[in-house]
Amino acid sequence: MNHSSLRDSAAEALRRTRAANPLIHTITNFVTVNDCANIILAAGGSPTMAHDPREVEEIAAVSQAVVLNMGAIEDLDAMILAGREAGRRGIPVVLDPVAAGASRLRRESCVKLLEQVPLTIVRGNASEIKALAVGSSSTRGVDAGGADIITEKTLPAAVQMAGDLSRRLNAVIAISGVIDVVALDGRAVWLRNGCAEMSRITGSGCMLTALLGAVAGANRGRPFEAAVAAVGMMGFAGELAQQRMRELGGGTATFRACLIDAVSMMTPDQLKGGLQIEGNE
Ligand SMILES: Nc1ncnc2c1ncn2[C@@H]1O[C@H](COP(=O)(O)OP(=O)(O)OP(=O)(O)O)[C@@H](O)[C@H]1O
Ligand SMILES: Cc1ncsc1CCO
Ligand SMILES: [Mg+2]
Numbered sequence: 001m002n003h004s005s006l007r008d009s010a011a012e013a014l015r016r017t018r019a020a021n022p023l024i025h026t027i028t029n030f031v032t033v034n035d036c037a038n039i040i041l042a043a044g045g046s047p048t049m050a051h052d053p054r055e056v057e058e059i060a061a062v063s064q065a066v067v068l069n070m071g072a073i074e075d076l077d078a079m080i081l082a083g084r085e086a087g088r089r090g091i092p093v094v095l096d097p098v099a100a101g102a103s104r105l106r107r108e109s110c111v112k113l114l115e116q117v118p119l120t121i122v123r124g125n126a127s128e129i130k131a132l133a134v135g136s137s138s139t140r141g142v143d144a145g146g147a148d149i150i151t152e153k154t155l156p157a158a159v160q161m162a163g164d165l166s167r168r169l170n171a172v173i174a175i176s177g178v179i180d181v182v183a184l185d186g187r188a189v190w191l192r193n194g195c196a197e198m199s200r201i202t203g204s205g206c207m208l209t210a211l212l213g214a215v216a217g218a219n220r221g222r223p224f225e226a227a228v229a230a231v232g233m234m235g236f237a238g239e240l241a242q243q244r245m246r247e248l249g250g251g252t253a254t255f256r257a258c259l260i261d262a263v264s265m266m267t268p269d270q271l272k273g274g275l276q277i278e279g280n281e
Pocket of ligand 1: 124125126142143144176177178179180193194195196197198199201202203204205206207208231234235238
């Protein structure tokens with residue numbers, strides 16, 4: 001299948017992100033907050049990591065996108081306030097359901113958030129999305145459980161699950177992993193970009209969610225194209241970072257720095273050429 005139109009729209013989405021310098025209000029966890037802020041800057045956005053319930057509505061109101069990361073489960077009230085304010089104003093909201101399903105608190109918090117906040121994009125690993133879609137998964141923590149991971153064999157079922165959840169939530173669903181899936185209603189593509197080092201650092205998923213916020217914020221009204229652009233950009237940046245890490249003789253900490261470098265230096269034309277995209281869009 002020829003995905004030249006999605007390649008073009010991904011390049012255009014990156015161009016717009018660099019030009020618009022969107023303000024991205026991000027409520028995220030203390031583990032990866034600095035990486036999230038840096039990846040938004042690397043993409044051309046401007047991050048604000050405010051999480052006090054007394055101010056989040058004010059901050060969300062002037063943002064171009066709001067990113068809610070459930071790793072910050074203690075900030076659930078702030079996430080709901082910020083998400084609802086964004087919803088009232090038509091500002092895109094991106095959710096990362098970190099470790100959804102790993103505890104009762106997380107299961108209940110997800111239900112509450114999904115009920116109260118209109119979402120534009122939901123991005124999680126295979127276990128997290130499965131927990132939202134069917135209520136249970138094979139994970140005990142923040143990483144995808146082995147039985148849930150998308151393989152060539154399970155790809156059709158994962159695409160179906162993403163489409164079903166997309167219709168239920170009226171949002172773009174992005175499942176990350178060795179193969180990434182992006183679905184909106186009946187549209188679905190999968191991308192084979194990325195590298196194994198991405199799962200050997202913490203926060204590659206959180207960074208992807210922050211990047212989704214930056215690109216969606218600069219491309220309002222085109223959430224599917226924005227999601228494909230951000231997912232492809234992150235994966236392709238991983239490939240470039242792996243190459244650079246090897247040249248430098250470094251390990252995973254070098255990889256992490258090279259990943260942010262790769263996002264900061266990627267041009268729209270490079271992104272267009274680097275996407276490994278397939279599907280039924
Ligand atoms: N083995 C792999 N091969 C290719 N790409 C990968 C691999 N593992 C992860 N990725 C990429 O890493 C990014 C993060 O996906 P992942 O599913 O690991 O998120 P996550 O589990 O939420 O991460 P975290 O919770 O640590 O932030 C995505 O861009 C995904 O494509
Ligand atoms: C390791 C970890 N624990 C809570 S949030 C987080 C970051 C990756 O999701
Ligand atoms: Mg995660």
